[in-house]
Amino acid sequence: MSGNSRARRPEAAPFTERTPRVVAARHLTRRQGRDRADRFLAEGAQAVREALAWPGHVHELFVTSAAAERNADLINAAIDAGVRISEVSEKAAAGLSETVTPQGLVAVCDTVPQPLAVALGGAPRLVAVLLGVTDPGNAGTVVRVADAAGADAVIFAGDTVDPHNGKCVRASTGSLFHLPIARSRDADEVFAACRAAGLRLVAADGYAEHDLDAASLNGDLEQPTAWVFGSEAHGLPDAVVSSLDTSMRVPIYGGAESLNLATAAAVCLYASARSQRSVR
Amino acid sequence: MSGNSRARRPEAAPFTERTPRVVAARHLTRRQGRDRADRFLAEGAQAVREALAWPGHVHELFVTSAAAERNADLINAAIDAGVRISEVSEKAAAGLSETVTPQGLVAVCDTVPQPLAVALGGAPRLVAVLLGVTDPGNAGTVVRVADAAGADAVIFAGDTVDPHNGKCVRASTGSLFHLPIARSRDADEVFAACRAAGLRLVAADGYAEHDLDAASLNGDLEQPTAWVFGSEAHGLPDAVVSSLDTSMRVPIYGGAESLNLATAAAVCLYASARSQRSVR
Structure with a gap:
């Protein structure tokens, strides 16, 4: 041409x-x-x-x-x-x-999204699912973090912001083009597709009984995992947390109430990446 | 009254x-x-x-x-x-x-800052040093992350933004009041105070030879550590990196060029917290 x-x-x-x-x-x-x-x-x-x-x-x-x-x-x-x-x-x-x-x-x-079955094809080991994440900057930063941690896909589920929102594209700093992105308004469809792909569904939940660091030391993060992250303001609905395979919290050792979404996702995804890679 | x-x-x-x-x-x-x-x-x-x-x-x-x-x-x-x-x-x-x-x-x-010697009193095990960080939102988010990871202090060094900047206060979501904050325009004074407090100075540097995950698995993160984080745009100056005790990078497993400051700090500080707590 x-x-x-x-x-x-x-x-x-x-x-x-x-x-x-x-x-x-x-x-x-x-x-x-x-x-x-x-x-x-x-x-x-x-x-x-x-x-x-x-x-x-x-x-x-x-x-x-x-x-x-x-x-x-x-x-x-x-x-x-x-x-x-x-x-x-x-x-x-x-x-x-x-x-x-x-x-x-x-x-x-x-637009970047692929069908769920395509994004989750090829035996994924690490996936990030965003459910009800409304802040485009946060969503884009999680895409960047997932890419950095070597995740196989990011799925925008439920009422999550459009991945093509300008702020999301900018915050992803190009990562939106690096790894498979899928989206579905139907969270149950997303969870079923993750399970079908052999992924354990782990809710990131500040109130969870299991602590990420303990799980990391116990070898409980080594299997293929889809981390499910909820909204900045409200986290995941209880019904979702209880429907997943397990839930974990990032331990808070100091006086902070919580981490923000992007930093919590960074800690969770890197904990999985490190555990999975240490046993390969 | x-x-x-x-x-x-x-x-x-x-x-x-x-x-x-x-x-x-x-x-x-x-x-x-x-x-x-x-x-x-x-x-x-x-x-x-x-x-x-x-x-x-x-x-x-x-x-x-x-x-x-x-x-x-x-x-x-x-x-x-x-x-x-x-x-x-x-x-x-x-x-x-x-x-x-x-x-x-x-x-x-x-204002919140304490003298360096006071902020670093009491045998600190985990400290975050910000050097030349100009974005107040990022600085405040690092304070929040450091608080969550149980750090003993955060030090605003060199030309780093004022911790009392409104955006920094807001991003810290209260953590500015939770742990000792110090500041000094003189980075060498900060490094000397950290060494005097028994802390190993570790530069967070995307180009470092040592990889955080390897260090984590080797037990190389267990000693008392001051992480030094540079600006979002330029990282740490080479002269600073070479003057510190060692440098480490967060491994990038995918196609992303880098992590942003707050997510990198979250991964580094939690890696240290986990290693230090696993041997107590």
């Missing part, structure tokens, strides 16, 4: 916020628009770089002239990948941004 | 943003004002509750009538503690707030 001549458009005026393709892309800043188009916006150099590493799934790159100068390597990578590149005005870029300081660089990508 | 009659001031008009005591308190929303007065503002029900548990260090409580209704228990606790309570207008409360949605409840407190 000869993207080059088409891409640079040096003489053409930049697209404005009223250009139909920009208007169409702006719909992707809202969940309804993303769900309808099965596409979303990845903003900023890091997210765009990771998206471009996902061949065939980036449809268009909107860039301001200032951002194009700052990110010549990315523009060239997009050209090499045959991605349509469109120069946009600063105002058009701001309309495609969910951040206070727009980055001037936004890629239109296919 | 008969705070009650004095406190409620039911007939007096609420303080406005021009009332001298409110004007004086508003100076505490800036670092210079806090440094000058050795006082800071703790905003919101959780922070105020924790502050009141710190006898003699709360000087005044500003509260809107709406917040007083919502927090009758806290108002009574403040009365019992002999704290001066002043009703303020919504606008005055907004001027004392660093949040987008002011809570209407702000306590004027003594």
Whole structure:
């Protein structure tokens, strides 16, 4: 594909916020628009770089002239990948941004979720399930942590935030593109799929009887595990906790009431990763 | 002290943003004002509750009538503690707030740091040192994590953000009041004090040769440790890393480039806590 001549458009005026393709892309800043188009916006150099590493799934790159100068390597990578590149005005870029300081660089990508059975294919050993997590920054940070800990998938279950929310994409710092993501409004379907994949379902619950450190020392974290994390404010519903295979709490040794979601997930997922890898 | 009659001031008009005591308190929303007065503002029900548990260090409580209704228990606790309570207008409360949605409840407190020698007194086993951490939310989250992991102190070193910054106070969710906090612009003084307290200085460094999980399995985390964490963007300077006793990285098993500061600190501090507690 000869993207080059088409891409640079040096003489053409930049697209404005009223250009139909920009208007169409702006719909992707809202969940309804993303769900309808099965596409979303990845903003900023890091997210765009990771998206471009996902061949065939980036449809268009909107860039301001200032951002194009700052990110010549990315523009060239997009050209090499045959991605349509469109120069946009600063105002058009701001309309495609969910951040206070727009980055001037936004890629239109296919949405990332895969069917549950695909995401959980291949004998997973470590999976993170988010159930009712409403803060997109927290959800994105958990995706980043799960990726770092070598998890095989992250599942957005129940009323959890859309993984393509701009804040979630940003907080994941590219990890959204690194490991399989699935989602389902039906938590029971998610739990059944995890069990079918041979995973033990462990509720992360501040009130659990079992303590993560004791479990770690007892060898109780070595088997394939799906950690289930609840909302920042309310944790997991009791009915969910009691329906899972077991529950564990991160021990609190000091005066803090709790950990926040991302730090608790980091401690849990790394505890499993360490235990599982120590016995391989 | 008969705070009650004095406190409620039911007939007096609420303080406005021009009332001298409110004007004086508003100076505490800036670092210079806090440094000058050795006082800071703790905003919101959780922070105020924790502050009141710190006898003699709360000087005044500003509260809107709406917040007083919502927090009758806290108002009574403040009365019992002999704290001066002043009703303020919504606008005055907004001027004392660093949040987008002011809570209407702000306590004027003594600043929390103690001298290094005091914070590190009593044979500490686990300490977190923040060096050049500029994001107040991250710093506050590390204080919360350190408290949860049972750390003995947190030290704000070098150009690290002021622990009394409103976002730091809020992110610590009260933990700022739970464990000794010290600060010093002179990082070498901090390192010397840690060594004098018998602590091994460990740099958390993404490029370190030693891996935290290996160290954990080898028993290399059992001794008293001061973890040194650098800035979100740049980590620790090489010269600092090489001047400490050792450095360790959180292993990255997947495709993520790194962890963010708070999640990395959670994994490191809990790894030490678990190792230290397993041998007691």
